[in-house]
Amino acid sequence: MLGKTAGGLFWMFRYLERAEHTANLIEAGLRIALTRSIADDGDWVSILQTAACLDGYKEIHTDSPTRDQAIDWMLRGAENPSSLLSIIHTARDNGKMVRIAITRDVWEAVNECWMVIKSALARKVQEHDLPQVLNLIRQRCAYVRGALHGTMLRNDIYNFSRIGTFTERADNTARLLDVKYYILLPSATAVGSSLDNIQWQNILRSVSAEGGFQMTYGQNPRPREIAQFLILDKRMPRSLAFCGDKILSNLAHLETSYDMRLPCHDMADALIEQTNTKTIDDIFDAGLHEFIQNFLQNIANVGQQIEIDFRFYQ
Amino acid sequence: MDKKHSFDEMNGFEGDALRQPYDAFSSWFTAQNPSRLRKKQREADALFRLTGITFNVYGSAAASERLIPFDIVPRIISGREWTRLSRGIEQRVRAINAFLHDIYHRQEIIRAGRLPERMIANNAAFLPQMIGVRPAGGVYTHIVGIDLVRTGPDEFYVLEDNARTPSGVSYMLENRETMLQMFPELFSQTRVLPVSNYPKMLSRSLAACAPAATNGTPTVAVLTPGIYNSAYYEHSFLADKMGVELVEGHDLRVIDGRVAMRTTQGYKPIDVLYRRVDDDYLDPLNFNPDSQLGVPGILDVYKSGGITIANAPGTGIADDKAIYSYMPEIVEFYTGEKPILQNVPTWRCSDPDSLAYVLDNLAQLVVKEVHGSGGYGMLIGPTATKKDIEIFRSKLKKRPENYIAQPTLSLSTVPVFTRAGLAPRHVDLRPFVLVSPDRIDITPGGLTRVALKKGSLVVNSSQGGGTKDTWIVED
Numbered sequence: 001m002l003g004k005t006a007g008g009l010f011w012m013f014r015y016l017e018r019a020e021h022t023a024n025l026i027e028a029g030l031r032i033a034l035t036r037s038i039a040d041d042g043d044w045v046s047i048l049q050t051a052a053c054l055d056g057y058k059e060i061h062t063d064s065p066t067r068d069q070a071i072d073w074m075l076r077g078a079e080n081p082s083s084l085l086s087i088i089h090t091a092r093d094n095g096k097m098v099r100i101a102i103t104r105d106v107w108e109a110v111n112e113c114w115m116v117i118k119s120a121l122a123r124k125v126q127e128h129d130l131p132q133v134l135n136l137i138r139q140r141c142a143y144v145r146g147a148l149h150g151t152m153l154r155n156d157i158y159n160f161s162r163i164g165t166f167t168e169r170a171d172n173t174a175r176l177l178d179v180k181y182y183i184l185l186p187s188a189t190a191v192g193s194s195l196d197n198i199q200w201q202n203i204l205r206s207v208s209a210e211g212g213f214q215m216t217y218g219q220n221p222r223p224r225e226i227a228q229f230l231i232l233d234k235r236m237p238r239s240l241a242f243c244g245d246k247i248l249s250n251l252a253h254l255e256t257s258y259d260m261r262l263p264c265h266d267m268a269d270a271l272i273e274q275t276n277t278k279t280i281d282d283i284f285d286a287g288l289h290e291f292i293q294n295f296l297q298n299i300a301n302v303g304q305q306i307e308i309d310f311r312f313y314q
Numbered sequence: 315m316d317k318k319h320s321f322d323e324m325n326g327f328e329g330d331a332l333r334q335p336y337d338a339f340s341s342w343f344t345a346q347n348p349s350r351l352r353k354k355q356r357e358a359d360a361l362f363r364l365t366g367i368t369f370n371v372y373g374s375a376a377a378s379e380r381l382i383p384f385d386i387v388p389r390i391i392s393g394r395e396w397t398r399l400s401r402g403i404e405q406r407v408r409a410i411n412a413f414l415h416d417i418y419h420r421q422e423i424i425r426a427g428r429l430p431e432r433m434i435a436n437n438a439a440f441l442p443q444m445i446g447v448r449p450a451g452g453v454y455t456h457i458v459g460i461d462l463v464r465t466g467p468d469e470f471y472v473l474e475d476n477a478r479t480p481s482g483v484s485y486m487l488e489n490r491e492t493m494l495q496m497f498p499e500l501f502s503q504t505r506v507l508p509v510s511n512y513p514k515m516l517s518r519s520l521a522a523c524a525p526a527a528t529n530g531t532p533t534v535a536v537l538t539p540g541i542y543n544s545a546y547y548e549h550s551f552l553a554d555k556m557g558v559e560l561v562e563g564h565d566l567r568v569i570d571g572r573v574a575m576r577t578t579q580g581y582k583p584i585d586v587l588y589r590r591v592d593d594d595y596l597d598p599l600n601f602n603p604d605s606q607l608g609v610p611g612i613l614d615v616y617k618s619g620g621i622t623i624a625n626a627p628g629t630g631i632a633d634d635k636a637i638y639s640y641m642p643e644i645v646e647f648y649t650g651e652k653p654i655l656q657n658v659p660t661w662r663c664s665d666p667d668s669l670a671y672v673l674d675n676l677a678q679l680v681v682k683e684v685h686g687s688g689g690y691g692m693l694i695g696p697t698a699t700k701k702d703i704e705i706f707r708s709k710l711k712k713r714p715e716n717y718i719a720q721p722t723l724s725l726s727t728v729p730v731f732t733r734a735g736l737a738p739r740h741v742d743l744r745p746f747v748l749v750s751p752d753r754i755d756i757t758p759g760g761l762t763r764v765a766l767k768k769g770s771l772v773v774n775s776s777q778g779g780g781t782k783d784t785w786i787v788e789d
Contacts (some may be wrong), residue, residue, distance in 0.1 A: 004565050005575045009762040096541045097367070104365075156578065224769050258579055310578040 001101070006160045007312030008098035012110065013148075014162035015091035016141050021172040022051050022084050023137040026074055030130065035198055041300040043069035050179045053082045054138045071130070071185060076121045085121045088114050101157045105147040113140035137229070153282060156257060159250040160310070166250070168302050170243035173230055174299065176206055184223040185288060200226055207238045227288065228242060228280040235300040241275040247302065248272050254310075267302045274298065321388065321466045321726045322738050323432045335390040335787055336505045343736075351386065351731060353448040354496050367488055369775060372472075381781035384489060385730040388495070389741060389762040391766075393507075394764040399745070400756045401471060404652030405645060408748050410477055410632045412648035414454040417443045417631060419732050428489050428643045436586055436715075437637075438685065439630035441593060446635045447617050449626045451523040451751030456588075456624035457516070458747040459483075459761075462655070464726040471658045471723065472641070473742060474708075477633040478625060479590050481495075481780075482761040483746050484548035487512060489757070489783040505586055505788040507758035512746065513555035515755050519748040526619040527572060532585040534558045535575060537566075539607045546778075549590050563591070570613040571648050573621045586622045593627050635684045635718050636662060641647065658723060664715035672719040675712060676703050677718045681710070694771060696722050725771055727781065730764060740765045742773050 026242075029047040046063050048054040054076050057065060060079055076085045090258040092114035117137060121163050152158045152287060158166055177184075183199045204210045207230065216235070217225045233239045248268045256260055274295060283291045322328055324336045332340055361379060362368070391399075416422050423429045434440050459480030461473040490509050496503060497596070500699040517534065524532035540562050553560035565575050566584070574581035589596065595605040600613040615621050615738035637644075639660040645653040660666035661679075672679060676695050693706040711719055727738035745760035745787040759772060761781040763773035773779040 002559055002561065002565055004562070005559075017442050080458045091542060096550070099366075099550040100560050107366065108364050112364060114365065162746070260579065284622050311576050311580075314576070 003311030004202040005098050005101050006156070006310045007307065008094045009157060009160040010103060010164035010167075010306070011090050012094035012310070013161045014037070014168040015087045015094065016110070016113075016144055016250055017165050018082075018172065019084055019087045019091065020138055020141040021081075021169075022053075022057070022074060022087065023134045023141075024053050024147065024208055025176075025206050027073055027131070027134050028202050029067075029070075031205060032198060032202045035206075035275055046179050047297050049175050051082065052175070053077075053080055056080050056082065056084040075125060075133075085118065088117050088137075093255065104148065105151040106144060109144040113144055116140055137218040145151045154253075157256055159253045162250045163247055163306065166243040166246040167299060167306075168301050170236055170240055170247070171296065173207060173238050173240055173243070174292055174296045176203065177227075177230060178193075178289075178296060181289050181292055184227045187285075197221070198225075203230075209236060209238065212236060224280060227283070231283065231291075232275055232278070232280060241272075244272045244275055246269075251306075264302060264305040267298075269294075271298050271302055319736070320724050320740070321464065321469075323391075323464070323726050323728045323741075324736075325729075325738075327454065330361050335392045335395075337391060338499070339388065342500060342503065348735070352733075355731065358386065358492050358496060361492060362488070365488070367484070367547055369547065369579050370542055377708070382485065382775045383766060383782050384492065384765060385766075385782050386493070387729050387731050387736065388493065388500075388783045388785045389728045389743070390785045390787055391743075393788060394757060396786045399462070399656070400758075402470070403745060403756055404754050405649055405654050406460060406472065406475070406641070407455065407458050407749060409641075409645040409648045410458065410475060411452075411749060413437050413453050413467055414477075414626070414629055414632050415448075415452065416648070418447060418628065418740065421645065422648050426647065429637075429640050433640070434631065437631060437634060438574055439628075439634045441628035441631075443613060443617075444626070444628035447626075448620045450525045450619070451525070453624075453751055454626040455629050455632070456519055456523060456749055458590075458749065459744045460747065461656075462743045462745070463658075463723055464741075464743070465724050466726075468672055470655060472655050473658060474596060474635075475633040475638065475641070476744070477629045478592065481545045481548055481590075481743070482744055482763075483512060484551040484782065485781050486746065486757070486759055486761045487551075489761075489781055493550060493783045504785070509757050509759045509786065512757050513552060515748055515757070516552065516588075517556040517558070519750045519755065520588055520624055522620075522752075523622050523624065523748040524585045525622045526620070527583075527621070532774045534584065534586045534588065535544040535561045535584045537563070537587050537589040539559055539595070543590075545590065552588070560764060561587075561772070563605075563607045563609055565610040566612070568609065568615055571615060571618060571620050573609055573615050584621060586624060588624050594632060596623070596627060625770075636664070636715075638717060653669055658720045661717060661719045663710055663717040664667070666721075668712045669710065673707060677724060680722050681706055681717055681719045684716055692737050694722065697769075697771070704735075725745060728762070728764065730766065730782075740769070740771050740773065741782070759784040 021207060023045050030044060032043055044067055045054065048057055048065065048070055051074055051158050057073055067075065072081055077083045080086065095107060095110040096146050117140060120133050120136055148161060180203050183196065199209065200223065203226060204213050204221065213221060213229055217229065227238055230239050232241050234245060238244055250267055251268050255265055326333050362384060364382050368381055370379055402729050417434060424431050455477045457480060459476035459482065461476065462470050463473045464470050477781050486509055504668065506696060520534050521532045535558050536549055536553040538560055546722050550560055559575060561575050566573055567581065569581055572583040573587065575584045591607050594602045595607040597608045597613045598605045599609060599610045605685060613627065616781050639662050660674050663669045663672055679694040681697045693702060695703065725740040728741045729736035732737045741764045743760050743762050746757050748755045762784045763781050764782055765771060765773045766778060766780045
């Protein structure tokens with residue numbers, strides 16, 4: 001398999017994951033605005049930040065974004081390389097590049113995803129259409145994932161695709177925690193105010209995890225449990241520990257099939273160590289923010305090492 | 315250009331009866347409900363979009379992707395007609411390969427005075443780097459597309475030879491696939507010769523020309539300029555069907571006298587490279603130094619027998635439009651036979667008498683740039699505006715050697731399916747030919763391009779042309 005193809009698969013699935021995450025963030029933001037008596041556009045700054053769309057926004061705009069501006073920027077901002085439209089476009093370009101490695105089903109799913117979303121985002125989305133458009137994006141990304149699961153051989157092609165998905169997902173969850181960590185600190189509130197409750201719900205909703213959390217921890221979210229759930233809980237498919245495990249096992253498959261142990265394997269082991277040997281108390285004691293920052297750096301390093309070890313670019 | 319005088323491949327000349335190859339189709343079509351057919355036509359378009367059978371349009375701002383319109387009425391050629399055509403095509407392709415060998419070796423045809431030396435010496439398509447190089451298996455043009463036009467029941471002309479990197483074969487295959495899916499009943503009534511073998515034959519034909527350095531089963535790869543190239547779909551389609559890698563220049567590197575591709579597990583040598591990149595961009599060390607699409611040093615590996623490049627560099631000299639006018643001589647010189655397929659009469663504007671004639675008759679002629687392609691840079695006299703004609707007149711006077719002119723042929727028509735029913739439109743035909751060291755294979759069929767605008771003679775997809783499935787039926 002060409003190094004370029006491995007890279008194309010990795011990025012195609014990273015971008016699809018990022019698209020889904022961005023749609024989740026917008027939806028969570030909409031909800032928080034609706035549940036509040038006074039709308040606070042300041043929330044959108046942190047949502048833009050979580051979606052890695054804030055710096056680009058600031059380069060062009062001097063004012064803080066209103067809700068409408070923030071949503072339009074994240075969905076289809078012409079000068080925003082991290083807009084949903086541009087992410088899906090890039091995912092599909094990568095799909096084109098790796099066309100011969102993926103099945104017809106996967107290709108058609110990603111191609112149709114692009115066609116459908118391009119047309120849904122051709123004009124500014126009206127407020128009443130937003131929930132439907134966001135659903136469409138999540139649904140189309142799910143189709144691609146479903147086609148991957150249902151039709152692809154479990155070989156190196158599949159493993160590079162999955163590594164892309166989980167690298168991006170770990171990064172997205174960590175970034176969300178990085179922006180919101182202060183809400184989860186024990187010192188912030190001894191007893192959750194109603195505002196905190198909304199904020200906590202918002203974090204869970206941003207990773208489509210409200211139902212899962214409630215099933216596991218009950219009705220009343222508490223910050224320590226949310227942190228536990230999103231960082232260490234291996235039942236939770238967007239937790240850092242879950243994603244780390246997956247990356248490790250996909251890399252292990254490559255190690256076996258290529259009969260090559262590479263530096264990225266050791267780095268992934270080290271990444272897993274961070275979540276496997278610590279309790280949530282350890283993490284809070286040593287500093288939640290430092291932990292998240294450290295994790296973000298490590299996941300980025302693993303990704304870069306994978307690019308080098310499997311010769312994506314040279 | 316009187317439409318009444320065009321030959322229609324379904325209905326003949328005006329007043330003729332339905333032509334025999336279309337019998338079965340015609341009775342099927344009459345029994346169809348037009349709105350069902352329109353629905354099928356839309357289904358076909360949606361299928362092409364979903365599959366990604368699109369081409370990128372150059373020059374448009376946002377690198378847009380377009381569909382090549384597909385018309386559901388097949389273009390049908392009888393087995394008898396095809397037999398004669400394929401004999402002519404084979405003869406021509408043999409001559410082209412013999413010509414290429416000669417022109418890069420002893421140049422007997424020039425010594426014999428049958429081709430002026432200046433046709434080669436001043437020709438950008440002639441690559442001095444290829445002089446004395448003998449490609450593996452003696453094959454220069456592994457893949458050839460011969461563009462044919464028709465003016466009557468037995469009148470076929472070669473309009474153009476495509477000996478560099480002919481494209482369109484994916485449409486031949488996908489158009490058939492689409493027809494089989496949409497109208498299976500048509501194929502149970504009529505015996506249509508299959509085209510689906512093409513990728514397998516291509517693969518075999520390429521492997522048969524593996525270079526001396528090959529170790530074991532030859533490794534084949536397709537070289538593409540990348541996903542933004544107008545024919546990228548075809549490149550990935552062919553690599554996929556042959557089960558080989560699709561590489562770009564930056565995937566390749568010369569290592570130990572071989573061209574190797576960068577895989578996740580290190581560099582692996584390639585034996586045969588089916589390149590869809592023009593000569594000029596193939597090797598920045600030997601040709602255009604600015605090229606990002608090629609492989610530095612690949613030509614040196616090629617010359618030392620480390621890789622086979624298909625088609626060989628320098629084959630463009632055989633499909634150059636100025637050389638085209640000598641094709642009858644070329645065929646005769648190398649095969650010792652009269653050409654089976656006719657050339658369109660051609661005035662070389664480099665010749666003063668011809669130039670004078672062309673300038674006097676611009677409104678009746680088609681004028682083409684010698685190195686142009688894709689229907690760009692040409693003048694179709696009968697449909698051109700006065701202004702266009704004057705622009706060409708000054709171009710011709712300035713650089714006459716840059717142009718050839720031909721009479722405007724009354725191209726045959728085949729019906730297309732329109733809102734108002736069947737309507738005749740002009741067509742051409744590009745059959746695809748595979749050359750191996752020991753054989754020449756012509757896939758029964760080809761790409762029929764059709765001008766969708768009424769009366770238009772321009773069939774190029776870049777200018778609004780469409781395609782049809784092409785049937786060769788058993789008699």
